[in-house]
Every structure is written in C-alpha cells, then in structure tokens.
Amino acid sequence: MTAEIxxxxxxxxxxxxxxxxxxxxxxxxxxxxxxxxxxxxxxxxHGRLADFVNEAKARCDLLVFTGGLGPTAxxxxxxxxxxxxxxxxxxxxxxxxKITSYFARSGRSTAPNNxxxxxxxxxxxxxxxxxxxxxxxxxxxxxxCAVLMPGVPHEMKAMWEEGVRPLLLARQNCxxxxxxxxxxxxxxxxxxxxxxxxxxxxxxxxxxxxIGECEIRITARAATDAEGEKMCREYAKKFYDLLGDAVYxxxxxxxxxTLVRTLKEHKLSLSTAESCTGGMIAQRITSVxxxxxxxxxxxxxxxxxxxxxxxxxxxxxxxxxxxxxAPVAAQMALGAAAASGSDIAVSVTGIAGPTGGDAIRPVGTxxxxxxxxxxxxxxxxxxxxxxxxxxxxxxxxxALELALRLAQGKVPENTEQLSAADARxxxxxxxxxxxxFAKA
Amino acid sequence: MTAEIxxxxxxxxxxxxxxxxxxxxxxxxxxxxxxxxxxxxxxxxHGRLADFVNEAKARCDLLVFTGGLGPTAxxxxxxxxxxxxxxxxxxxxxxxxKITSYFARSGRSTAPNNxxxxxxxxxxxxxxxxxxxxxxxxxxxxxxCAVLMPGVPHEMKAMWEEGVRPLLLARQNCxxxxxxxxxxxxxxxxxxxxxxxxxxxxxxxxxxxxIGECEIRITARAATDAEGEKMCREYAKKFYDLLGDAVYxxxxxxxxxTLVRTLKEHKLSLSTAESCTGGMIAQRITSVxxxxxxxxxxxxxxxxxxxxxxxxxxxxxxxxxxxxxAPVAAQMALGAAAASGSDIAVSVTGIAGPTGGDAIRPVGTxxxxxxxxxxxxxxxxxxxxxxxxxxxxxxxxxALELALRLAQGKVPENTEQLSAADARxxxxxxxxxxxxFAKA
Numbered sequence: 099m100t101a102e103i104x105x106x107x108x109x110x111x112x113x114x115x116x117x118x119x120x121x122x123x124x125x126x127x128x129x130x131x132x133x134x135x136x137x138x139x140x141x142x143x144h145g146r147l148a149d150f151v152n153e154a155k156a157r158c159d160l161l162v163f164t165g166g167l168g169p170t171a172x173x174x175x176x177x178x179x180x181x182x183x184x185x186x187x188x189x190x191x192x193x194x195x196k197i198t199s200y201f202a203r204s205g206r207s208t209a210p211n212n213x214x215x216x217x218x219x220x221x222x223x224x225x226x227x228x229x230x231x232x233x234x235x236x237x238x239x240x241x242x243c244a245v246l247m248p249g250v251p252h253e254m255k256a257m258w259e260e261g262v263r264p265l266l267l268a269r270q271n272c273x274x275x276x277x278x279x280x281x282x283x284x285x286x287x288x289x290x291x292x293x294x295x296x297x298x299x300x301x302x303x304x305x306x307x308x309i310g311e312c313e314i315r316i317t318a319r320a321a322t323d324a325e326g327e328k329m330c331r332e333y334a335k336k337f338y339d340l341l342g343d344a345v346y347x348x349x350x351x352x353x354x355x356t357l358v359r360t361l362k363e364h365k366l367s368l369s370t371a372e373s374c375t376g377g378m379i380a381q382r383i384t385s386v387x388x389x390x391x392x393x394x395x396x397x398x399x400x401x402x403x404x405x406x407x408x409x410x411x412x413x414x415x416x417x418x419x420x421x422x423x424a425p426v427a428a429q430m431a432l433g434a435a436a437a438s439g440s441d442i443a444v445s446v447t448g449i450a451g452p453t454g455g456d457a458i459r460p461v462g463t464x465x466x467x468x469x470x471x472x473x474x475x476x477x478x479x480x481x482x483x484x485x486x487x488x489x490x491x492x493x494x495x496x497a498l499e500l501a502l503r504l505a506q507g508k509v510p511e512n513t514e515q516l517s518a519a520d521a522r523x524x525x526x527x528x529x530x531x532x533x534x535f536a537k538a
Numbered sequence: 539m540t541a542e543i544x545x546x547x548x549x550x551x552x553x554x555x556x557x558x559x560x561x562x563x564x565x566x567x568x569x570x571x572x573x574x575x576x577x578x579x580x581x582x583x584h585g586r587l588a589d590f591v592n593e594a595k596a597r598c599d600l601l602v603f604t605g606g607l608g609p610t611a612x613x614x615x616x617x618x619x620x621x622x623x624x625x626x627x628x629x630x631x632x633x634x635x636k637i638t639s640y641f642a643r644s645g646r647s648t649a650p651n652n653x654x655x656x657x658x659x660x661x662x663x664x665x666x667x668x669x670x671x672x673x674x675x676x677x678x679x680x681x682x683c684a685v686l687m688p689g690v691p692h693e694m695k696a697m698w699e700e701g702v703r704p705l706l707l708a709r710q711n712c713x714x715x716x717x718x719x720x721x722x723x724x725x726x727x728x729x730x731x732x733x734x735x736x737x738x739x740x741x742x743x744x745x746x747x748x749i750g751e752c753e754i755r756i757t758a759r760a761a762t763d764a765e766g767e768k769m770c771r772e773y774a775k776k777f778y779d780l781l782g783d784a785v786y787x788x789x790x791x792x793x794x795x796t797l798v799r800t801l802k803e804h805k806l807s808l809s810t811a812e813s814c815t816g817g818m819i820a821q822r823i824t825s826v827x828x829x830x831x832x833x834x835x836x837x838x839x840x841x842x843x844x845x846x847x848x849x850x851x852x853x854x855x856x857x858x859x860x861x862x863x864a865p866v867a868a869q870m871a872l873g874a875a876a877a878s879g880s881d882i883a884v885s886v887t888g889i890a891g892p893t894g895g896d897a898i899r900p901v902g903t904x905x906x907x908x909x910x911x912x913x914x915x916x917x918x919x920x921x922x923x924x925x926x927x928x929x930x931x932x933x934x935x936x937a938l939e940l941a942l943r944l945a946q947g948k949v950p951e952n953t954e955q956l957s958a959a960d961a962r963x964x965x966x967x968x969x970x971x972x973x974x975f976a977k978a
Contacts, residue, residue, distance in 0.1 A: 113562065114746055305554065380838040381817035384840060453827065
C-alpha cells in the first residue's frame with residue numbers, strides 16, 4: 099500500500115508553524131507497512147488543493163490529510179476532498195450537539211460558520227474527535243482512500259490512535275506490536291553498525307538519533323499481539339548481539355526515565371551540582387513524573403562562591419586547578435551528596451562558550467563528576483562544535499549516563515576515581531588533575 | 539516571484555528526521571517577498587524526483603532544494619536537477635582539493651565516491667559551502683531557477699545566509715531589513731488583535747506563537763538598509779500602538795535574553811528557587827551567553843526538606859498551607875535572595891501532574907513568587923490542560939516575566955504583595971493565602 103501525507107495550511111507555507119504532524123504520521127505509516135512516497139504542504143486555496151488531490155489520488159492508494167477542518171472560510175479541505183472523491187457532505191445533528199455543548203461549557207456561543215464543522219461525508223464516514231470540535235472524515239472511491247484529520251497536533255495524534263490506525267489495521271486484518279530500544283552513543287558509528295538490520299519488511303526497524311543517544315523502533319505486523327511481541331523480541335536480539343549494554347533500556351522516553359526508575363528500584367536518591375549546564379540535568383530528571391521519590395535537591399552553582407558555599411568546593415582548589423577542572427568536578431559531586439544526604443550525586447563544570455575558552459581549555463571542554471559511597475568519578479568531555487546549546491546538552495547527557503551506571507552498581511567507563519578523603523588531599527588532586535592532561 | 543521548497547531524502551519520508559529546514563526556508567522566502575506555493579518531501583529515487591522536478595518547474599519560478607548532495611549512490615539531487623534543467627556536471631579541481639584537505643584534517647582519506655561531491659554545473663554555477671564538504675548548485679533555464687543546498691540544517695542555513703540570499707537580493711536589486719518584536723501573552727487573543735496588520739506586502743509581518751509569548755517579525759525590502767530600517771520602524775509603531783508594553787523587547791531570542799540584559803543594565807543579580815519547574819528557569823537563564831554576570835545561585839528544592847534547608851521555608855508553613863501555596867512561594871523567593879545575596883529572586887511551587895492534584899489544587903495549579911528589596915510578590919497561575927511539560931513551561935515563563943518586571947523597577951501585575959517581616963507573621967500569611975482563594 100502506498101500513501102502520501104498532505105498538510106493543508108497557508109500558515110505552514112509562511113513558516114509560522116513547524117510541521118511536526120508529517121514526521122509523526124511518517125513513522126506511524128511506516129510501522130503499518132505503508133510506504134509514504136511523498137509529503138506535501140499546500141495552502142488554503144480551493145483550486146490548487148483540488149488539482150493536487152486529483153494528481154495525488156492517481157499516484158497512490160491512501161491520502162492522509164491534516165489541517166483545514168476549522169470553521170473559517172479558509173478551511174476547505176473537507177469540501178475539496180469530498181468533491182475530488184465524488185462524495186458530498188451532509189449536516190450531522192450529533193456533531194452539532196457536540197459542538198454547541200463544547201462552546202457552552204467554555205461560556206461561549208457558536209457562530210453560524212461553526213455549522214460547517216458539523217458537515218460529514220455521505221458515502222464515506224466521519225471520524226469522531228474526542229479532543230476538539232472538528233470531526234475527521236474518511237472518503238473512498240475506486241480503491242483510493244482519503245483520511246482527513248485536524249491540524250492541531252494533540253487532536254490529530256489522538257484521532258490517529260483512537261480512530262484511524264485501528265481502521266487501517268482492521269483492513270489489513272492484523273495487529274501491530276512495537277518495541278523501542280534506547281542506545282547510548284554517537285550517531286554515525288551506530289547507524290553504520292546496524293544498517294543491515296534497518297532494511298527489513300516485517301518487523302521493520304527504524305533509527306532516530308538524538309544528542310548522545312539513538313532510538314531503534316522495531317514494529318511487527320502479525321495476526322495476534324502475542325505473535326507480534328515474539329517477532330519484535332527475536333528481532334531485538336539481533337541488535338542486542340551487536341550493541342551489548344549500549345542498549346540501556348526499552349520503551350522509555352529518554353535516559354532520565356530509565357535513571358529515575360533504576361534509582362527507585364534500588365531505593366537510591368540523587369542530587370545535582372551544575373555549573374555550565376545551569377539546571378538542565380535537574381530539569382530533565384524532574385521532567386519524569388514521580389521523580390520526587392528519588393530527587394530532592396539540585397544545586398546550580400554558577401559562580402565560584404556558590405560552588406564553595408553550597409557544595410563545599412575549596413576555593414584554593416579552584417584557584418590552583420581552574421574552575422573547569424577534574425578536582426572541582428570531584429569536589430562538587432562529593433559536596434552535593436554531602437549537602438543533600440543523597441546516595442548519588444552528579445556534577446558538571448565546563449566552558450559552553452561561545453566565549454571563555456583558551457588554549458588549555460577550549461570552548462567545549464567539560465568535566466563531569468559523580469559520587470557514590472564516598473568515592474568520586476570524573477569524566478572529561480570535549481565537544482568540538484563550539485555551540486553553547488550542544489555543549490550543554492552533551493554535558494547533561496553524560497552526567498545522566500554516569501548517574502545511571504552508578505545506580506546500576508557499575509563503575510562508569512572512562513572515568514578517573516578518587517576517594518572522598520583524597521578529594522581534600524593535595525597530592526591526590528594533583529594526580530587526578532594530571533591524569534586528564536597526560537591523556538590529551 | 540513564486541517558489542516551491544523541496545526536501546529530498548527517504549529518511550524524511552520514514553519520519554527518521556524532523557524537517558526543520560522547510561520552516562526556516564519558508565520564513566526566509568516570505569521575507570524576500572517570494573510566495574511559497576508548495577512544500578514537498580521526495581525520496582531518493584531518480585525517476586520520481588525527475589518527474590517531480592519537471593512538474594514543479596512548470597508551476598513556479600524558483601525551486602529550492604535541500605538534501606541529497608552527499609557522496610553515496612542514493613544522493614542524486616544534483617544529477618537529476620541538472621538533467622531537468624538541461625545542464626550537466628563537470629569535475630571541479632578546487633572543490634576536490636577542499637574535500638581532500640577536509641578529510642586529511644580529520645585524519646581520514648577520501649573514497650572514490652567522494653569525487654561525486656566535487657561535480658559542479660557547467661551552465662549554472664556552484665555555491666560555496668564554508669561549513670561542510672558538499673558545495674551547493676544553481677541551475678537556470680528559460681527564466682526558471684533551481685538552487686540546491688545540503689540537508690544538514692547548520693550547513694544549509696549558513697549557505698543560505700552566505701551564498702543564496704545575497705544572490706536573490708542582488709537579482710531583486712534590493713536589500714532586506716528585519717525587526718522582530720517579542721510580546722508577552724497568549725496566542726489566539728493576540729493574533730486576533732493584530733490580524734489586520736499581518737496582510738501587508740512590504741513590509742511583511744508574520745506572527746509566531748510560543749508558550750506564553752509571541753514573536754512578530756517585520757521585514758522590509760528597500761533600496762538601502764537605512765530605508766528598510768525606517769520602513770520597519772514605522773510599521774512596528776502600529777504594533778506598539780495596539781499592544782503597549784506587552785511588547786517586551788526587539789531582536790532577542792527570548793525572555794531570558796531580555797532579562798539578563800536588563801539585569802546587567804541595572805547591575806542587579808538574580809537567583810532562583812524551583813520546585814515543580816525543577817531547574818528549568820535556571821537553565822533558561824544560563825542558556826544566555828554572559829549570564830554569569832548576573833546569575834550565580836540556583837536552588838532546586840524539590841522536597842519540602844530542601845525548601846526548609848536551602849531557602850529557609852518554615853516547615854510549619856508548609857504544614858499549614860500546603861507546599862503548593864502562596865506563603866510557601868513567598869518564603870522561597872525571599873529565602874533564595876537571602877541565601878544567595880541576590881538582588882532579585884524568583885520561586886515556583888506547583889502541581890505539574892499528571893498525578894498529585896485534588897479538588898482544591900488541581901493539576902496545573904502553580905504559585906510563582908518573586909522578591910526584591912525585602913518584599914515578596916506572588917502570582918497564581920492555572921494551566922487548564924493537564925500536560926506536565928506545558929505546566930512547567932508556562933510556570934517558568936511566568937517566573938521570568940515577574941523577574942523582568944522587578945528588574946525594570948515595576949510592580950508585577952496580578953500579584954499579591956508581602957514584606958519580608960510579614961512573611962514570618964501568621965496573620966499576614968493567612969491574609970496572603972486567603973487572597974488567592976477569595977479570587978477563585
């Protein structure tokens with residue numbers, strides 16, 4: 099089955115809105131085994147839209163539309179597609195009741211043009227919208243189908259999940275089962291390693307790369323969910339065999355979710371001491387619902403005096419080694435754990451840029467620290483593209499990774515280690531500091 | 539002049555990448571007075587791409603391509619478009635030298651397929667890429683033009699700004715001047731207020747809405763920059779007349795940038811005490827380069843005990859009024875200012891959800907506090923859509939807004955006020971707490 103995705107709206111052509119609907123639908127259609135051949139964005143213009151629909155209908159089996167279902171004169175997707183599919187629209191009392199009661203609940207009254215939204219296909223059918231006023235629509239002619247959904251992303255996604263995907267699955271007489279692997283590490287390398295596994299018909303596997311991690315989504319079409327699950331599990335094994343424990347979790351939204359769950363499982367608490375990330379690590383952790391079970395204290399120690407006052411960094415150590423140094427990262431992590439009483443702490447000190455770098459510590463130099471059971475671990479990171487947001491994001495990601503390894507009871511890789519006692523010892527700090535310069 | 543934007547790449551059709559290039563180019567073309575009629579995403583398939591180019595060429599004056607300029611066999615935009623525009627490609631020694639030296643610098647050697655990237659148009663011309671290996675290309679036939687740029691966003695944007703936009707401006711024999719207004723407040727209301735100003739040919743004005751604020755970008759085409767500046771300024775006055783001081787700044791990336799600059803101008807420092815935003819406010823402030831001049835301390839006080847220990851909230855006050863309450867927000871802000879010695883402090887305590895709400899404090903209830911000169915200000919926010927990320931983002935935005943008003947020496951609107959002395963007084967706290975319940 100082949101499809102095209104069509105986003106309707108002049109505001110998209112003006113760049114006023116970022117089109118996230120098309121990406122969502124691309125993934126979803128791929129998972130259904132439907133090949134998306136083209137994606138288009140068209141303005142709210144009857145003639146141009148009608149021409150486009152007639153062309154696209156000849157090219158593929160399924161047209162997936164978003165947008166243009168509103169009450170204004172500009173909203174003409176439904177009228178235009180109905181015409182191109184030889185269908186017409188009729189007023190639907192039930193939809194109208196829904197619309198008027200929706201307006202009444204928010205203390206407003208409907209205008210005459212709102213009646214437009216209650217029009218539904220005669221030969222095709224409406225698709226219920228449980229999250230807004232505009233119903234969707236389904237048209238069909240000569241084996242070609244068109245489905246129309248709202249442009250507002252959360253309404254569109256809900257309608258897809260509740261009304262459209264089930265319909266497409268029923269037609270294919272199958273169910274869909276997905277499994278998402280989350281993998282730590284850089285993009286191009288990883289993609290290269292697994293590329294031969296990404297060209298499979300069923301299950302399909304797709305890779306999505308983010309900063310410091312990638313996601314591999316495996317989707318099987320099968321007669322039953324149990325069979326689909328088995329197919330996904332078997333295919334996932336191929337990735338595990340290749341990638342080992344770089345695969346850090348399954349079916350989570352990100353590293354912070356895995357970290358919070360792991361901390362809960364081990365009844366551990368975490369705190370943070372952040373300099374150049376400025377609260378980004380704490381923010382990611384607390385974006386997870388239920389994180390208050392394991393996270394109570396975060397310190398944003400942007401100034402040297404804050405590092406001393408809040409997490410007990412020795413000002414002489416800053417003076418001697420520089421504020422961006424392994425000894426400072428170690429003392430920040432140990433200090434955050436002590437000040438908060440947490441089991442684990444992570445710290446970051448670095449130069450996010452664009453200014454502030456020098457020959458010894460160019461922009462992108464970051465020390466990430468962690469502490470557990472009276473021991474500190476320090477990792478040095480260098481981000482070669484001097485992009486402030488990127489440096490901060492990579493640093494936060496690395497800190498979460500260190501925290502996860504410690505929560506799992508592992509010694510984090512590529513770290514130098516130091517006891518809490520040695521963190522106050524001049525010779526030990528010299529050695530720690532030197533270890534990173536010897537390496538470079 | 540009419541244009542179409544064409545993104546080439548099967549990975550886009552699979553949804554592996556979010557297409558941000560199309561939005562960027564839409565805005566840029568609109569600013570140049572070029573009407574974008576359609577945006578399309580096409581896979582890496584020679585036949586389909588050639589068909590598409592021939593159709594699109596007949597429909598409009600300018601085709602703007604991104605993607606498909608890489609070294610692999612899949613990358614065939616240049617070859618295909620050359621064919622459709624009656625041009626051919628020739629090997630360019632200079633580009634080849636650039637490519638080989640680029641590889642040498644990163645310690646790699648080129649493969650035979652890298653030579654593909656050094657091929658440039660014969661009748662058209664190449665466009666220099668200062669940020670990657672793939673040059674762009676310009677083709678022209680019978681008054682129709684095609685410009686090809688890389689798909690990697692930062693390379694594409696740089697090539698657009700350095701090579702393509704100047705070329706289009708030179709052809710139009712004009713310069714471009716832009717002015718961006720940043721406006722506090724909700725979307726639909728604001729858009730309605732200014733809608734008659736958004737349909738202008740020159741200067742153009744476009745509105746982009748984000749969480750809790752909007753951006754209006756005014757762009758003039760003129761013979762000289764001075765003339766363009768004057769046109770923008772005159773057009774901006776119409777928005778100022780309508781919106782008053784909801785317009786908080788011009789030509790900044792966001793509220794945090796204005797806040798940091800305002801604090802610098804007034805030689806003021808800021809600190810934060812965050813509960814439900816969990817570091818998001820500090821993170822936004824420190825995303826601004828140079829924020830270390832004004833921001834030194836941030837407290838993420840996720841637990842009640844952290845609120846007591848780090849910023850001196852009285853546990854009895856939490857017990858009496860609930861942790862999500864005006865008295866707690868007031869004590870957090872005053873406490874953060876005291877603990878850090880900052881001139882201004884902001885605080886947030888709320889229920890981001892999805893769990894934890896009740897009849898008195900449903901999910902989305904947030905108290906935002908601020909302190910300056912021994913006085914606290916509290917604002918209550920309610921976000922009706924129970925979306926954790928949205929509640930946090932709105933709360934952070936509101937806190938930055940309060941901080942800005944205090945930095946400007948204004949009394950923030952819609953706040954209840956309390957002196958530092960009264961923040962320890964039971965009757966005064968009762969009154970503060972009661973003020974928010976009387977309102978609701």
